[in-house]
Amino acid sequence: MNRLLVRVALLVLALAWPTFPQGTGEVEVRVTLGGVPVDAKVLVRQGEKVIEIAYNSVREPGRVRMTLPAGTYTLVVDRGAGFHRPAHIVQIEVQSGARRELEVALSQGFSPKAWGYYCADPHAHSNASEDGVTPPQELVAVLMAADLDLGFLTDHNNTHAHPVFAETAAGRGFPVVLGMEITAIRWHWNAFPLTNYTPDIPPMVMLGVAKPTPTFDHARKHGAKLIMANHPHSSYPYFDALGKPYFDPNFDLVEVMNGKFGEDDAKTLATLLQFWNEGKKYVAVATSDDHDWKEQTDIYGWPRTYVYVEGPLTPEAWLEALGKGRAFLTYGPLVNFTAQGGTARPGDTVAIAPGQTVTLEAELLLFPREAPRTLKSLQVIRNGQVVKEFTFTTETQASVQFVDKPERNSWYALRAFASDGEQAFTNPIWVEVR
Ligand SMILES: [Zn+2]
Structure with missing residues (x-):
């Protein structure tokens, strides 16, 4: 049969077909925040089982559509992935052949912008990565549904999805940083910003037996301001090169949290604390390294990095502040x-005279994710050692103060834990005793 005829026949069939398959119903969730439609994610559960993960299309913020088999479901309607406000949880009954509309007004919650912090997930893949699934235009809505303040795209060794990602984001007024995961056989580094770029990975670097200096230099020559050692103790372990003649220390960031916190992340954190003890001021970063928007356990924007930006948020200002460790x-x-007294933040250096004290302060805040949770503890870490631990019982909000008298040059970082095991880590405040 002629191809055109086949197409016409298929089109007629498609138009004649019932709007949704037998035994199913349609659900549209309309999500607003402060009366304005916002990008959102809807997770559909039946008991413990996740039936569907849906987002609004990037062209229609706040309208999440799904076709579901008839039945009873729990919808978890979320903007912010549990970081900025509680999810809205609602039970619904879907009837065969019926269409349901649901209005969900999310609570305002809290944005750390009020503290001067803007968040992003600086390691995210689209379907331009061979192991990626998420369409780059819809990735914009997914990142906005996570309530990130700016979006990153870092595919493996290519920038094919950059134009559509950047144009879609610009159409939505969402600032983005375009970058790349420079991917050798054994080692991975993120570099940004980079556009229209092909990495230079000499064969011996590809194999992980030569210094990656030409690769780093080439990326910097093409505009990269920051280079990150990605998951450096995982199966692509750049930190295996530590102490070897082919280790190049000329990178800026260390990916301490990559997706779910695992043993390799704990090892990376330990290595980073050692760097800090040696006065090497690499910056700790958290990323999802997500590839698939419909996957349940990998979530774009979880974990994430908050950066303190003075003045208005621009991609350049965010990257510059990240490079200074203000995160x-x-x-x-x-x-x-x-x-x-609030005059110094992570990345800053405080100078004191011998015998003087330093006063550390922290405000903590925690929202429920799907289930309620509370703060559990806050550790003050000085030069790699826990020197103070605050514990909490029912609090979801706290402010603490700790006065210390360091005898020598020191760094202080905080590590917070929630009752569900989730954690946070700050970059250090450096103290110079002069
Ligand atoms: Zn990687």
């Missing part, structure tokens, strides 16, 4: 860490 990393708890 905290988190799976849930929000941590506003300051010193000396």
Whole structure:
């Protein structure tokens, strides 16, 4: 049969077909925040089982549509992935052949912008990565549904999805940073910003037996301001090169939290604390490294990195402040860490005279994710050692203060835990005793 005829026949069939399959119903959730439609995610459960993960299309903020088999479901309607406000949880009954509309007004919650912190997930893949699934235009809505303040796209060794991602984001007024996961066989590094770029990975670097200096230099020459050692103790372990002649220390960031916190992340954190003890001021970063928007356990924007930006948010200002270590990393708890009456933040250096004290302060805040949760503890870490631990019982909000008298040059970081095991970590405040 002629191809055109086949197409016409298929079109006629499609138009004649019932709007939705037998035994199913349609659900549209309309999500607003402060009366304005917002990008949102809807997770559909039946008991413990996740039936569907749906987002609004990037063209229609706040309208999440699903076709579901007849039955009873729990919908978890969310903007912010549990970081900025509670999810809205609602039970619905879907009837065969019926269409349901649901209005959900999310609670305002809290944005750490009030503290000067803007969040992003600086390691995210689209379907331009061979192992990626998420369409780049819809990735914009997914990142906005996570309530991120700016979006990153870092595919493996290519920038094919950059134009559509950037144009879609611009159409939605969503600032983005375009970058790349420079992917050798054994080692991965994120570099940004980079556009229209092909990495330079000499064969011996590809194999992980030569210094990646030409690769780093090439990326920087093409505009990269920051280079990150990605999941450096995982199965692509750049930190295996530590102490070897082919280790190049000329990177800026260390990916301490990559997706769910695992043993390799704990090892990376331990390595980073060692760097800090040696005075090497690498910056700790948290990313999801997500590839699939419909996957339940990998979630874009979880974990994420909050950066303190003075003045208006621009991608350049965010990257510059990140490079200075003005950042905290988190799976849930929000941590506003300051010193000396709010005059110093992570990345800053406080100078004191011998015998003087330093005053550390922190505000903590935690929202429920699907289930209620509370703050559990806050550790003050000085030069890699826990020197103070605050514990909490029922609190979801706290402010603490700790006065210390360091005898020598020191760094202080905070590590917070929630009752569900989720954690946050800050970059250090440096103290110089002069
Ligand atoms: Zn990777």
